[in-house]
Amino acid sequence: MNGRPPGPVVHGYIRYTRGCRCDTCRKAKADYMRARRAAARRWAQSVTGGRYVADTDSHGTRYAYEELGCRCGSCTAARAAADARYYQASAGGAG
């Protein structure tokens, strides 16, 4: 009399959160995370005008822009600033 009807155990994401690590539960977890990431990416693009924003703490760096493909304002500016320095240096210091 524990209030739960006996029946087949359904493996899946919920089971995974309870500690089960069978193939079915691990696959369900992977599918869940993939869907979450896709949703997060769509959301990020919607709020940044269609730009991809990487999930990282390193915004504002060329690393995030070039290696992670982040196109947020900070990373785009960091890349532009690095380019500007490069062109200034290659101009021979005439300015």
Ligand SMILES: [Zn+2]
């Ligand atoms: Zn399982």
Ligand SMILES: [Zn+2]
């Ligand atoms: Zn960024």
